[in-house]
Amino acid sequence: MLTLWRHLTWPAWRDQPGRVILAIVAVMLGVALAYGVHLLNGAALTEFARAARGINGQPDVIVRAATGSLTDADYAELLNRPEVVAANPVIEVQALWPGQPGPEWRGVYIRLIGLDPLALLAAANADRPLAPELTPQVDGDGDNRLPGDNLVHLNAAARARLPANATMLKLRVLRPGHTEPDDIELTIGGRIAAGSAPLGVLDIADAQVLFGRLGSLDRIDVQLAPGTDATAWAKTLPERWRAAPPEDEGARLSDLTRAYRVNLGLLALMALFTGSFLVYAVLSLATAQRLPQWALVGVLGVSARMRWRLILMEGLVIGVAGTLLGLVMGLGLAAGALKLMGSDLGLHGASGASTELLLNQPLLWPTLAYAALGLAAALVAAVAPALTVRRIAPALVLKGLGLPAGRTLPAWVGLALLALGAALAGLPPVLQDTPVGAYLAMLCLLAGGLALVPALVRGLTAMLARLPASALLLLARERSRDQATEARRSLAGVLVALALAVAMTVMIGSFRNSLERWLDQALPADLYVRSALRNAGGADITPAPLLPTLIERLAHLPEVARSAPQLTTRLRLAPGSEAVALTARELGTGTLPLVERWDGAVVTDATAVWVNEAGRDRDGLQPGHVFTAQLVSSGRDVKLQVRGVWRDYSRQNTALWMDLPDYRRLSGDTTITELALWLQPGATTDAARKALRALAGDDVETAASGELRTLSLKIFDRSFAITVWLQAVALAVGLFGVIASQSAQALARKREFGLLRHLGLSRRDLTRLLLIEAGLTGGAGALAGLGLGLGLSVVLVYVVNPQSFHWSMELSLPGMRLAALVGLAFAAAVGASLLAGRRALGGDAVRAVREDA
Structure with a gap:
């Protein structure tokens, strides 16, 4: 089998490397985008969880007051409980760091945390640290004494804002019950590792005095004796306390960003989905070029099952190469995007995120999963060409009768899929605001639209009968009617990519217009x-x-x-x-x-x-x-x-x-x-x-x-910037797919063109014929893509966004952008057909007829 594959496939790949590289690039881009977005999502959650652990520490239970604040008496009562090994009282304050002279300096906020340093040391000595990232670092830089005597230890973000050689920190706070702010002065101590925003740590007693919180606490971090069940122990506490294991801040922020991350991940998979159509187009082209070879080996004894396996092996090789390159490229894209946008995918404009976040997350199973997706996309794309080669009658093909006729799905199948999609769109969300029904509805709408392409082509072809009769129109009409199913295959990639691009364009445009109107109402002053x-x-x-x-x-x-x-x-x-x-x-x-x-x-x-x-x-x-x-x-x-x-x-x-x-x-x-x-x-x-x-x-x-309006729109545009890029890549892959598909069809028709030349049609006549045929199929694809895109946009605007984000909006149609997208898809289909036709109309076409005779 390997010998046959090497002799049948390698010469064709060597002579036409561009198409093979194009297929590999399609798989590579799809895998890279999907894998890169997954890594970015994981980096965001890792950063959320790491920041929460740094500030909240690692206690077994966090105790707060059910109403108001805790007291020192609550702290003493907790320490006297036999299950408590260590407890750390905490006060948190957000202080104003007033602006200093200079055009670039503005007042900023600094988070101050008052805690018990002795409790931290006791827990650390017991190898059960409560808050290791809040412990002063002994590095010889700054005062590394324990907090006390109004000594504050600062993190890197706060130190970066200090004037040169500063030893004192002047802040402004508002004490409870006061109407006028008070200025406080702290001595700058050592360093702490926690937090990406300005943060300082000081002794709990100093914090209570400085902030007017004598006897008051915000929370108490508790470590329990080994073997104590934290949840069960929390239920034994008095009702005036609210106690629970430490809130997983990463999980909470994961819930807040889940909808954005899921939608972004599905959009990244769109590139892989459309890339599979490009692989299909390339393999179809290779099949059309080597059809006589497949027929010859079939006559010589190679079974249909063996031919099927050989084509699937081509898809597997393309999939393996594209997947491996895509995984490497995905890691690079994630690292670049992390530096550019930060670990929140551009949602809030965070910066300075470390690329180490990409490696501080489980990578084995996600890597294997996206590798499997890449291989599956290439293999699925190879199924249709493999079936074509398996179904051929070798003797008939050697006589020049070409590819077997495609199978046409009844139009009612497409209509049923559209109706099923409309029904699924009405389902409620599941799995914490995930609109699974809406995503299934979009898949059904795409499948239904693809199934209806042949009927649309035949409908447009019927319109040619109203034009003045001519030989070219008759040939174009009959050809388009007979090859309507092949049009569905050749246009599948660009139709899916165009439909999704139209849907995302309408959704983003509708969202932005609704946001602008909302800002006008929300900001009247x-x-x-x-x-x-x-x-x-x-x-x-x-x-x-x-x-x-x-x-x-x-x-x-x-x-x-x-x-x-x-x-x-x-x-x-x-x-x-x-x-x-x-x-x-x-x-x-x-x-x-x-x-x-x-x-x-x-x-x-x-x-x-x-x-x-x-x-x-x-x-x-x-x-x-x-x-x-x-x-x-x-x-x-x-x-x-x-x-x-x-x-x-x-x-x-x-x-x-x-x-x-x-x-x-x-x-x-x-x-x-x-x-x-x-x-x-x-x-x-x-x-x-x-x-x-x-x-x-x-x-x-x-x-x-x-300014608020401009800032809001800027955040909106930054949040959807990656969406626009993913959309553009998927559309580009779809356009390449239609170019390759049209090339495959044109090369498969060499004998047909040669026969028409013998019958008296000139190259110019055949070019006009190709133009008419391409206009019919390209027009059908553009219209179907536009119609499907508008249907998908309705699902996105009225179902996905309200269920995912709880944001409603009005549907807006950006006419110029939609016209540009549809025009680009139509021009790509027509241009690809003409370019491929020029090659098929050369001398080889006439020679093919002579060889067949």
Whole structure:
């Protein structure tokens, strides 16, 4: 078998290396993109988990207060429990690092963690470290004493912002119960390894004094005696404590980014999917060129089964070469993308991620899985050419009767697949917001569209009968009708790639247009102001309130026409649950981007709230729903009724809106955290900011609506940049596939062209014939791709995005981009046919007829 393969295949590969290389490149690109995206996803999760372990440490149980804060008495009570081996009390504060003189320096935030260094040392000496990355590093650089006496140990991100030869760190914090911020001064100590953002560690006693938290703790990290079940032990604690094994921050962020990563991974597999069609086209071309050889070896005794195996071996060799190169290229692409975008795939613009993250994840099974996918794609692509060679009648082929006729699927099969796709699109998501039904629906729509291509070609061919009769039109009509099934095969790659490209173009365009309209509604004011300080609390860090005197003075600035206050706080939907965002503002100052309203009965003793789509879908907060929640600021239970659902592109988790007077009535809290300002006609944003700076200095942050809009769109474009590139690669692979397929068909028709030349048709006539045929098949492929793409875009816009991200949007059709995509696919099909036809119309065509005679 190997000898036959070497004699039949190697000469053809040696004479036509370009097509073989093209097939290998198609598999390589598909495997590289899919494998590279998987590595990027794994790197993101590894970085999330590593950062969480560095800051949260490695305790067995984390204890927090069910409401409010823990106390020193709680700490003492925990230490007296026999199961507790070590316990570390923790306070977390986000302090403002004011700006220094210089055009490039702006105020930044630094996270400060107060802990018990002796508890850390005791755990480390017992070979069960609590927080190794928060322990000062003894490297001879800086003061490596244990935290104490207002000594702070900084990580690399904080040290990079220090002025040269700095020994003191001046920060600004807001102590509980205070309205004015306080300046604190810390002595710079040694280094710590944790965190990629500015972070400092100091002694818990110093932290309690400096931050006004005497006797107060945010959490206690606990290590238990060996053999103690952490979950069971946590259930024995008093109800005033909320205890659980340390939250897997990597898993939590994995949940938040799962939809983005799954969609990105499936889009990467699209390149491999379309690449398999290119392999099919190349092998079909090789089959057409060597058909007489296959017929000859068949006459000489090579069985149909052996011919089948030889073609599959060609696909296997292409698959092995492309897969190995693709795995290496995928690792390189992932490393480059990690340096360019960071470990969050461009979602938040992180940078400085180490390429070591790629190797700090399980690689064996993913590598084997993507290798198997690459080999499977090449082998599946080789099945159809192998069947063709297996089905040939060698004697008839030697007489010049060509390839056997293709099998045509009934049109009802395509229609049934389209109907099944529409039904699957209505299924709810499974596996934590994964729209499996929608993905299956898209696959059924693609398969149904492919099955209907022959019917579409025949329909376009029937239109030729209305044109004035001529020999060329008659030949083109009969040829297109007889070879309609072959058109489906030759156009399969570009049709799939075009349909997916159209769908992604429409989805991204619709999303961006909806985002722009949402920003217009969500940012009605000219300028937004909030405190640069944060409340001193680790559990729920929220913006500190603006000073009442500052609010009054800001509202009366000459540049300000009017202002609207707003408060950002937290709310628990159930006792002990994680708090969700609550925004309170005067609803008359702007319109909420509502997608649903409650027009039913209003419960008089329930306060109106509006929830985002994530709250409706994940927590069941449907319009009209009445529920009891707890305000974090006051600890009061309040009765609420959902009066509507609003569109929220800034979150994937639950958030609520409430009218500011209602919130003040329920909570007694009269503070304000943000202020929206409308400027006087003619007043500039720069002038207003200068006036704000003169009043408040670094204690406030400002943002113009135009800047927020630009930043939001920039983040959007960066998030979808990799999607656009994957889409372009898949489309390019599909276009190469149609070029190779058309070449295969043209070369298989050499005898036909020679016969037509003998009958009196000129090369120009045959070129016109090819142009007409290519126009029919290319037009069918372009129309089918456009129609399928629009159908897929409906699934993406109305099913995948709402189920995956809980974001709804309006469908928008970017006409110019769609016309460009369709025109490119049509031009590729027609151009490929003409280029291949020029080779087939040479002297070899006439000679082939003479040899056959």
